[in-house]
Amino acid sequence: MEFLKAVTAKEALGMINTFPVYLHTEVIPLDDSLGRIVAEDIVAHENIPPFSKSLVDGFAIKVKDAQGAKETNPALLFYKGEIRIGEEAKAVLDEGSCIYISTGAMMPEGADGVVMQEYSRKMGDAVEITKTTHKGENICFIGEDIKIGSTVLAKGKRLTPFDLGVLSALGMADVWAYKKTKIALISSGDEIIPIDQQPTPGQIRDINRYTILNMLKRISSDVSFIGVARDNPEDINEHLIASRENDMILVSGGSSKGERDYITTSIEQLGGEILFHGINIKPGKPTIFASLWGKPVFGLPGHPVSCSMAFTRFVLPLVRRLQGESVEEEKRTTGILTTNIPSSYGIEEYVRVTVAYDEEGCKITPLFAKSSVISSLSRASGYIIVPEGREGFEQGEEVVAYYFE
Amino acid sequence: MEFLKAVTAKEALGMINTFPVYLHTEVIPLDDSLGRIVAEDIVAHENIPPFSKSLVDGFAIKVKDAQGAKETNPALLFYKGEIRIGEEAKAVLDEGSCIYISTGAMMPEGADGVVMQEYSRKMGDAVEITKTTHKGENICFIGEDIKIGSTVLAKGKRLTPFDLGVLSALGMADVWAYKKTKIALISSGDEIIPIDQQPTPGQIRDINRYTILNMLKRISSDVSFIGVARDNPEDINEHLIASRENDMILVSGGSSKGERDYITTSIEQLGGEILFHGINIKPGKPTIFASLWGKPVFGLPGHPVSCSMAFTRFVLPLVRRLQGESVEEEKRTTGILTTNIPSSYGIEEYVRVTVAYDEEGCKITPLFAKSSVISSLSRASGYIIVPEGREGFEQGEEVVAYYFE
16 A cells, blocks of 8 residues: 655755745835845945955055065154044045054045054154055955955855845845745644643644744744644545645645544545655655645654754755745755664665764764654754665765754 | 954853853743754654554565565565555454554564565455565664654754654654744944935935844744934943843944944943953954843944844854854865965954855855945855955865854
């Protein structure tokens, strides 16, 4: 009794990555934009810094005036006043003179270097310079950070604190961003009860609601929990219909191919199409992908680990696409495997691991536990992928681990 | 003109890590607990799963009844009904019989294995089993995920989506968490203007406000922006006094040792003590650490990169301590350096890098740019640390990069 529409991991991602999506944008304040996806290439409309400025406290000079200067043979320059920070540098530096300048203050015309204060001695109207300065030393030139006309952020990038720094430098108090993806989350199963209830024998509390919902929160999705659907077509239909206004629907549980598998039936009854049912992966095999009302629907396995891994590998990429994210950077590490990992040929396997750094480098240790053991995910730093074409990895091999977000 | 109280990076962290902190806790709903720090060891008060359950759809059997069974020589067992999911398994399995069981349903007494449905053929009142099953196969035993009495989460851990899964499994709808750290953020400098203003020559927009505030948001701090203090003692005093009710005060800008360095003066005027002024690091040298009203105060350099790096290396660890975080996991990677990195002996240097994975492994490439160039941080994936005792790294060396949060 195999799945009718089982696919390989690669085929599954192929279908997921070509599912048609429609993107919507909105203008949001910079203050609310952390973790949101920018919806246009950000092109600088001005130079940053907008003027050449000093990187230190010291004296703006013409470097040729202090060539060869050292402690025992200082150069003597006329003190021509000071440039106040925040003000326009109106003075022009003449040959043989210097102007005091603070960190961040605007460079005066005619100066081509700044001597740090510790290499100077002020003596009345003159200043002794005790070190040779190179051309351009201690200056941040106009446009050196950001050149006018250059693209500073690419459309589709998730905004980090540093990106917000770039936008603030350019004075962009508002940002064009993609709208948050609206996602409906349904738990299913006759055994599932809300977490504040005491289970009777045979019942278990709803775990997937919390793991999936919070993984979605992490990537700034607008997720709504619809409820727990019982194992009957009417209840599942009702929950799917209640999810209709969302951009994506996720159902956890009820996706395996037993006698009570109502998810695929319900999707088809409502006019949807099952695109695949089953992926050659472990854990997470009984994953369903369907199109319903033009929207993507995932049926995720009920076992918490299977559910979370299928979510991480197959749902997350589509959530990212739905919110316009195209510049993705998965955090990974390479490391040495501390024990053998056996795996079956023909199946892509995801193995939870811990990652530990010591003086010798990075050690990656598998956590072997059944697909229902949520505590193993809580202890894991990430996972490694054993490709379809390999029968595992050996102790001492260098492998790549993917960190969980 | 050296800093009076300059220290090494190690000395600085020593002082920061011993600064006395007072922790406060509160009860919060599980729904709001993502990224918060748990304030007690979480000890399981029940077994998870609370009963042994099937991991597959199939038949619960006594494995000895199907020993040696295969496609050409099936074992024949009596069909003794079905255990409905979510219900107590009241039937007891007799020798020579089997009971249909769905994924997640409770195991009947007397059964010690589950045969997957695809290895069975139901024929009226009998079932043919076509595969040998091992003892315990396809069963998740009571307490196999979480054992009653075991510590599942350690006090001081930042809660991940998977941790929330563990807490939901245990039915913990509320969590004891440390209160969010209240942090006051002040920008300083006569040249600093709000981002929605057009700078006149010599002025620049406030970048550090956005980078620091959003790095703090990432780790669930309760951060308030107090305002931009002008470069005079009165205005700085006023801003510090307005920050008094917070657990920590951060001032960016005005920390270098020029003529207009009012931060240390203000702190001392208000009765505080400068613990260090200057760290032998690059960038970020003119960092100040002080105690004022028993609270930690950092003066951070004005250059955006210096400010962000000093924040990352020296402020973040204290923010984590102030919110009770003790189980820290920095995301890192090892990789091969693509170019030489020169560095000065005696200074701990932080070099922004990009991290790229290809088939050969991980390549780490430094981004060389001045300490004022915020766009270089926006392009960086992380940074590497060149220790005090080294004059840089060479192309081809394996180095460790720390990812930015």
